[in-house]
Amino acid sequence: MNISTQNHNNLKRTSVLFFFIKIPYNTCMEKQNDLLMDSSILYRSTQKYYDKMLQDLNLSYAQLPILIEIYENEGISLQQIVQVGGYDKGTVTKNVQKLNTLGYVSILTSAKDKRVKELYTTALTKKHISEIYGIRRDWWHHITQDLTAENIEVFTTFYQTLSNHARSYADLEQTNLQFYKLKKLSLSDYDSHLSCSLYTGGCNLKCPYCHSKDLVYLKENMYPIVTEKINEFLESHRKDLDGIYISGGEPLMHEGVVSFLQYAKTLNYKIKIHTNGMFYERLKTILAQKLVDHVSLDIKNAPSAYAKTCGVEDMDLKDIEKSLDLLKQSVIPYDICVTLVDELHNQETIEELGEWLQGVDTVILQPFEDSETTIDHSLHRPSFEVVLKYKNIFEKYVKHVKIRGDQA
Numbered sequence: 370m371n372i373s374t375q376n377h378n379n380l381k382r383t384s385v386l387f388f389f390i391k392i393p394y395n396t397c398m399e400k401q402n403d404l405l406m407d408s409s410i411l412y413r414s415t416q417k418y419y420d421k422m423l424q425d426l427n428l429s430y431a432q433l434p435i436l437i438e439i440y441e442n443e444g445i446s447l448q449q450i451v452q453v454g455g456y457d458k459g460t461v462t463k464n465v466q467k468l469n470t471l472g473y474v475s476i477l478t479s480a481k482d483k484r485v486k487e488l489y490t491t492a493l494t495k496k497h498i499s500e501i502y503g504i505r506r507d508w509w510h511h512i513t514q515d516l517t518a519e520n521i522e523v524f525t526t527f528y529q530t531l532s533n534h535a536r537s538y539a540d541l542e543q544t545n546l547q548f549y550k551l552k553k554l555s556l557s558d559y560d561s562h563l564s565c566s567l568y569t570g571g572c573n574l575k576c577p578y579c580h581s582k583d584l585v586y587l588k589e590n591m592y593p594i595v596t597e598k599i600n601e602f603l604e605s606h607r608k609d610l611d612g613i614y615i616s617g618g619e620p621l622m623h624e625g626v627v628s629f630l631q632y633a634k635t636l637n638y639k640i641k642i643h644t645n646g647m648f649y650e651r652l653k654t655i656l657a658q659k660l661v662d663h664v665s666l667d668i669k670n671a672p673s674a675y676a677k678t679c680g681v682e683d684m685d686l687k688d689i690e691k692s693l694d695l696l697k698q699s700v701i702p703y704d705i706c707v708t709l710v711d712e713l714h715n716q717e718t719i720e721e722l723g724e725w726l727q728g729v730d731t732v733i734l735q736p737f738e739d740s741e742t743t744i745d746h747s748l749h750r751p752s753f754e755v756v757l758k759y760k761n762i763f764e765k766y767v768k769h770v771k772i773r774g775d776q777a
Contacts, residue, residue, distance in 0.1 A: 415508065422504045426497055427471050432464045433501070436490070439474055440498055444487045446479070546625035547593035549584060551602065555614060559641040559663070564612030567599070569626075572619040574645060575680035576669060577745035578710045578737050584618040585744065603636055612639045621648035621655075630660035643667060643706070645679075646692035656699055664696060664703040665733075670713060671721035678713045680744075697728055704731040705767075709756060711737070711749040719759045723766040731769040734760060738774075 419430035428436070438450055450461050465488060468474040473494045479485040490498075513521055552558070552566035559566075570587040572579075579585055603613070613633055620626050621644045633640055641663040644652060655661055670678035672686055696703040705726055726732060737750045751759075756772060763770045 411512075418508055419504065423501075426501070428473070428501075431460075432468055433505075435461065435464050436468055436473055436494065437501070439468075439488045440490045440494055443489050446485050446487060448485075450488075545596060546620075546623055546629040547596070548599055549587070549591060549593050549618075551594055551599065553602070554610075558614035558616075559612040559639070562612030562639055562641075563610050564614050564639075564641070565602070565606070565610055566614040566616065569615070569617040569620045569623055571622060572617060572645075573622055573647060573681075574619070574669075575744065576678065576708075577680055578708055578713070578743065578748050580738065580740045580743050581618065582742045582744045587618075600632075603633065603638070607636055607638075610638070612641065614641045614643070616643035619645055619648070621645075621651045626651065627654060627658075627660070630655055631658070634660055639663075641665060644692075645669075646689040649688040649691045649695070652692050653695060656695065656701060659701075661701065664699075664701060665706050666692060666696060666703060667706045667708075668693075668722070668726065669707075671718040672725060673721060674713065674718045678710075693726075693729070703729075704733050705729050706733045706735060708735045708737055709751050709759060711751045711755075713748070714751070714759070716758070716762070719762050723763050726763075727766040729767055731771065732763050732767045733771050733773050734763070735773045 416430045419433060423429060423433065434454060435450060438453060439445055442449075447458070447461055447465060450456065450465075451458050454461070465474060465476070469476055471493075472491055475489045475491055477487050477489060479487050516524070547570065548567045549570040550566075550568035552568075555564050555566045558564060568581070568584055570584050570591070570593065572585045575585055583591065615626075620642060630640060630642075639662045640660065642655070642661050643665040645667050646652070652664070656664075668689070669675055675686060676682055676684040693705075707722070734756060736753075736756055737748060739746055739748065739750070760770050760772060
């Protein structure tokens with residue numbers, strides 16, 4: 370096999386051996402689900418093979434790449450293995466301790482730095498290492514038996530690229546927030562502010578009337594906008610824009626939203642965020658740090674109809690209620706957004722919802738609009754007369770009620 374030493378080393382250092390071997394070089398993105406299944410089959414088959422072949426040595430598939438790494442780099446530290454293999458520290462520590470208990474690895478304190486533990490293989494490893502390499506070689510020969518040297522070379526390059534991309538993503542701090550859409554100018558998303566609009570991907574709900582199906586059911590071939598491009602846009606338009614509107618998907622489900630808001634605030638933008646209220650602790654954090662200037666809380670329906678309206682069974686409304694109470698007590702401006710759908714709302718549920726929202730300052734009624742990216746196209750917009758009737762009901766409980774849209 371014509372595999373370069375560098376590529377060979379990159380391949381052997383991953384615990385998921387040849388994870389994407391069945392991917393054709395020119396695979397269409399529509400085949401992603403099949404590739405995931407193929408990859409899963411290959412991973413599980415590889416694990417079964419190694420566990421079976423290594424059982425007489427009391428070794429497992431998970432320990433193998435770590436043991437080989439130590440053998441080929443005697444004196445390596447735990448942290449270096451973490452970095453090389455892209456593992457979490459707990460996984461490496463657990464497997465090294467097991468290898469130590471089995472007698473394959475010794476753990477010594479570094480003479481240069483007493484805080485560092487150096488790892489060395491024992492005579493037991495050296496006794497069996499040829500057998501271990503043989504087991505690995507036989508599996509490689511088996512799964513590549515129908516491939517030409519050229520196929521293998523192409524795959525090696527392709528796989529190394531995937532591994533490098535995976536590593537670079539895994540190495541990112543979890544504070545990175547990814548956006549999938551950018552509206553460079555909006556006159557309506559953040560009232561009275563000339564703003565841009567940013568949309569995150571993924572949501573914990575699947576409201577049938579949602580017009581962002583592409584962001585809720587985020588496809589693997591839908592790539593986020595490069596972070597640097599988002600930052601470059603925001604920094605270069607500080608004089609042109611004064612606001613940022615952030616929606617999704619559900620932006621507060623992402624850990625990185627806090628650090629992004631901190632960054633955006635250094636650019637002196639006013640920020641409005643749209644959320645479903647189910648991530649109370651994160652909402653509490655950003656309000657406490659004064660990272661947003663306006664919150665739009667998307668309330669789906671009356672509590673009795675909430676699960677049906679948001680497409681999720683066994684809904685727990687505790688965090689939504691806590692978010693609602695938090696906003697009532699906050700000095701930060703907020704509104705409650707309700708999307709009205711003929712099949713999901715009626716006079717009874719609106720009455721119940723009005724009672725639930727009693728005490729809030731502003732409710733914005735948004736009649737449903739079907740679009741190409743709506744989840745359920747069978748739904749309908751209520752008539753303007755019905756919307757006005759709902760508005761009158763809300764006005765018994767809420768100070769300000771507005772209708773968004775061309776009929777307002």
